[in-house]
Amino acid sequence: MLEFLVLTTVFCGFLGILWQNNLINKVIAMDAMSSGVVAYFVLMAARRGVFVPIANDTSTRAYADPVPQAIILTAIVIGFSIQALMLVCVMKLAKDHPTLECTEIESAQK
Amino acid sequence: MMNTLTISCLILPFISGFIIFLLPRLDRYLSVITAICSGLYSLFVLVTRTQINLKLIDTFGVTLSVDEQSGYFMLTNALITLAVICYCWSTDKSAFFYGQLMILHASINACFVSTDFINLYVALEVSGIAAALLIAYPRSDRSIWIALRYLFVSNVCMLLYLIGAVLAYKSALTFSFSSINTAPPEALALIFMGLLTKGGLFLSGLWLPLTHAESEVAVSALLSGIVVKAGLFPLLRCGLLLEQINPVIRFFGVGTAVFGVCYAIFAQDTKRLLAFSTISQLGFILSAPQVGGFYALTHGLVKSCLFILAGALPSRSFGELARQPISHQLWSAILLAGFSISGFPLLSGFGAKVLTMKNLLPWQNWVMNLVAVGTAIAFAKFVFLPHHSVPQKLPLGFWVAVGILLGGLLVANVAYLEAYNLENMLKAIAIVFAGWSIYYLIFSQFSLNLPRKLESFEHLMGMMILVAIVLFWVAVNDYGF
Numbered sequence: 285m286l287e288f289l290v291l292t293t294v295f296c297g298f299l300g301i302l303w304q305n306n307l308i309n310k311v312i313a314m315d316a317m318s319s320g321v322v323a324y325f326v327l328m329a330a331r332r333g334v335f336v337p338i339a340n341d342t343s344t345r346a347y348a349d350p351v352p353q354a355i356i357l358t359a360i361v362i363g364f365s366i367q368a369l370m371l372v373c374v375m376k377l378a379k380d381h382p383t384l385e386c387t388e389i390e391s392a393q394k
Numbered sequence: 395m396m397n398t399l400t401i402s403c404l405i406l407p408f409i410s411g412f413i414i415f416l417l418p419r420l421d422r423y424l425s426v427i428t429a430i431c432s433g434l435y436s437l438f439v440l441v442t443r444t445q446i447n448l449k450l451i452d453t454f455g456v457t458l459s460v461d462e463q464s465g466y467f468m469l470t471n472a473l474i475t476l477a478v479i480c481y482c483w484s485t486d487k488s489a490f491f492y493g494q495l496m497i498l499h500a501s502i503n504a505c506f507v508s509t510d511f512i513n514l515y516v517a518l519e520v521s522g523i524a525a526a527l528l529i530a531y532p533r534s535d536r537s538i539w540i541a542l543r544y545l546f547v548s549n550v551c552m553l554l555y556l557i558g559a560v561l562a563y564k565s566a567l568t569f570s571f572s573s574i575n576t577a578p579p580e581a582l583a584l585i586f587m588g589l590l591t592k593g594g595l596f597l598s599g600l601w602l603p604l605t606h607a608e609s610e611v612a613v614s615a616l617l618s619g620i621v622v623k624a625g626l627f628p629l630l631r632c633g634l635l636l637e638q639i640n641p642v643i644r645f646f647g648v649g650t651a652v653f654g655v656c657y658a659i660f661a662q663d664t665k666r667l668l669a670f671s672t673i674s675q676l677g678f679i680l681s682a683p684q685v686g687g688f689y690a691l692t693h694g695l696v697k698s699c700l701f702i703l704a705g706a707l708p709s710r711s712f713g714e715l716a717r718q719p720i721s722h723q724l725w726s727a728i729l730l731a732g733f734s735i736s737g738f739p740l741l742s743g744f745g746a747k748v749l750t751m752k753n754l755l756p757w758q759n760w761v762m763n764l765v766a767v768g769t770a771i772a773f774a775k776f777v778f779l780p781h782h783s784v785p786q787k788l789p790l791g792f793w794v795a796v797g798i799l800l801g802g803l804l805v806a807n808v809a810y811l812e813a814y815n816l817e818n819m820l821k822a823i824a825i826v827f828a829g830w831s832i833y834y835l836i837f838s839q840f841s842l843n844l845p846r847k848l849e850s851f852e853h854l855m856g857m858m859i860l861v862a863i864v865l866f867w868v869a870v871n872d873y874g875f
Contacts, residue, residue: 293791294557301550302855310437314549321553328560352560354570355512357557362519366549369523373530373542380535386851 286319290327293320307384311367318363325356400460402444403435404503411496418489425479425492430505433472439465440809449661457570463634464506466687467627470694473504473802474619478612481702481795487612487759491531498524499615505624510570511559511585514628515552516593522548525621528613529605540608547601547854548592554587554862556582571628571635579869586629586642587862593625595650595680598861599673601854603657611705614665618672619698623690626676633683642868644681650763651677655768660842662712664704664776672697672734673770674765681762682753692746695806696734699799701777703728706741706788712775713841722786725781727796732777734769734803734828742806744822745813763825770829771837777830778838 297320300313333346374384381389410428414421438444439460448458475495482491501520508514522545530541559569561581566573568766574582587598594602602622606614633643654674661667679686704710708718734743747766754762847853 294553298550298855298859301546302852310546314546314553317550318553318814321556324557325560328564331564331791351569352563356708358512358516362516363553365547366519366523368839369526370542370545373538376538377542389539390850393539 286327289324290320292315293323296320305385305387307377307386307389311370311374314370315363315367318359318367322356322360323362325352327357328341329353371379395448396444397448399435400448400458400507401405403432404458404500404507405499406431407496407503411493412498414496421489421492422479422483425496426476428496429472429476429479429499432468432499433476436465436468436472440469450782457515458507458513459509460507463630463687466691467855470623470691471499471502471620473798474616474694474698477698477702477795477798478616478874480791480798481615482612483791483794484789485791487531487851491528494524494527494531495616498621499529501671502620502624503626506627508628509631510564510568511555511573512569515556515559518548519552519623521621521624522552525613525617525734528616529609531613532610533847536608537610538823540605543851543854544601544605546851547858550855551588551591551598551858554584554858555592558582558584558586558588571632571674574632575636579866582869583862583866586865587858589625589629590646590861591858592622593629594622594675595629595676596628596646596653596674596861598854598858599650600849600857602673603666604670604849606672607663607665608623611702614668615698615701618669618701619694622672622676623679623694626686626690629680629685630683632663633680634698640683641692643683644755644758646813647677647680648758649677650674651681651762651765653677655765655772656680657844658772659768659837660844661772662843664710664712664715664839665701666705666709667775668700669771671769674769675735677748678747678762678765678849681758685749685753688742689746690748690804691806691809692734692742692803695802696731696741699731699796699803700728700735702795702799703731703790706792715779719780719782719784721786722781722783724786725779727800728776728779729798732773733826735765736773736829737822737823738826739814739819741803743788743803744818745807745810747822748813748818749810761814764823767829767832770826771833774830774833774837778834 294317297313297317300316301310304310304313314320329352333348335345335347337347337350345391377389407428410424414424443462446460450456498521501517501524504517505514510519526541526545529544530538557580562573562577563569565576565578590596593596606618609617629643633640651674654670654677656666658670658674661670679689706724707715707720709715734741737744737747751762
């Protein structure tokens with residue numbers, strides 16, 4: 285069930301990128317998509333358990349897998365910086381294309 | 395000793411990139427030194443045929459591997475970076491440009507040594523950001539839009555790739571390339587779709603022509619010469635690691651080559667022709683993964699050279715160029731590069747083509763020979779440009795850059811001297827002359843504008859999903875996987 289919801293988030297984000305004409309909306313949709321991917325990694329890490337893996341003598345608990353969690357941190361940072369860079373690009377484009385409509389900008393550049 | 399050398403050569407461009415931001419006056423000198431260092435390192439790897447496998451920290455640590463293939467790719471990277479720096483030497487590019495150039499250089503080298511999906515992801519994303527910043531360097535609306543479009547495409551495909559990577563991890567409990575052995579079909583589809591899109595291959599590579607054609611000359615040379623190969627290299631490595639993947643990679647290689655060359659033949663614009671030819675040449679590299687490294691070297695050098703030369707032409711449209719003769723020197727340089735890319739015996743494009751053709755499977759052979767004729771047809775447009783003896787004033791840096799690239803092509807012949815026998819040479823000459831005659835008799839008589847509808851933003855996104863569905867279908871039905 286949770287997996288379904290997370291993948292739906294990714295899918296909705298993708299549809300947003302496709303169908304929204306406004307560039308800001310597109311960037312936000314991409315953010316939703318990357319949040320979905322992050323959630324999917326966290327979900328995958330919690331398949332066998334949710335406890336923090338700390339080495340001790342009584343290691344019988346169901347621990348969460350630390351590898352995907354550690355890795356997705358990097359992806360979050362990268363996603364955040366790309367997001368920031370894209371918003372700067374959108375800001376610059378807004379000066380000459382105040383409506384920020386993708387179709388309008390695309391036809392102006394042809 | 396070798397391990398320390400490898401790690402320092404990989405880190406050096408990052409460090410010099412950051413130093414350039416701190417000490418902007420050193421920009422050109424530092425970047426030249428760095429490019430030369432990585433060039434020497436990759437030459438060393440190639441000459442001594444070293445194979446280095448590095449494992450940093452423990453089981454979950456980063457693994458790196460340097461072999462002959464990565465040596466070729468790193469050498470391409472170093473030579474192109476060096477040529478681009480020389481080309482930009484006399485222009486007023488700021489330290490920011492050189493800093494980003496170094497970071498791009500470093501991240502692409504990192505792609506060429508990584509052996510796990512996450513390391514590769516980080517390297518690809520860093521190269522994507524650095525490339526987007528270089529594309530947007532002129533700060534015009536057009537360049538910013540192209541950079542934004544590039545960022546969108548690369549980020550969306552990398553997000554889908556990440557889902558594929560975690561699915562592969564779920565079944566194998568490791569992120570290394572070998573995890574695709576046990577990966578479910580959806581993981582394979584997503585990972586390969588991400589890499590195909592990032593590498594500008596097949597239908598998902600339709601973002602490439604506009605991006606490469608509209609960027610500045612130096613940036614186009616970088617993008618076409620080396621940046622797309624960062625997405626292509628992992629495909630080659632996976633194809634070599636796993637026998638089951640090999641036929642699929644070959645199939646996509648042939649598809650890409652045919653698709654690119656069809657567009658290239660009808661292109662009316664010099665830079666678009668070069669961009670489409672990049673797509674078709676990437677297909678050549680993929681269609682014979684075991685010898686892809688040498689082809690990638692020759693293609694990278696010749697394509698950057700052609701982009702730099704095309705930047706010196708008085709116009710971008712072939713129609714205009716037919717009325718404005720260019721100088722003999724420029725024309726001869728274009729002719730040499732055109733010879734190499736069409737596989738004419740002299741420069742190492744010939745050796746690379748012979749080697750690739752030799753390693754093709756029987757069903758690929760006739761298609762790729764047709765594609766080779768198609769390449770000759772497309773480049774006949776450059777060869778038949780009118781020229782006269784009035785010299786054109788071009789900066790020294792331009793000729794140094796062209797010299798490095800063409801010289802590199804000439805020297806690279808030593809990697810495969812066995813290609814020079816009578817049969818191969820006659821075949822290559824026949825292909826080139828067939829292409830030129832077909833161009834002269836048929837294609838020069840009319841012009842056809844292919845629609846650009848598929849290159850619009852929405853279609854790029856949709857095409858990614860279509861390619862993913864095709865890959866999924868291939869994986870589920872077990873055709874080759």
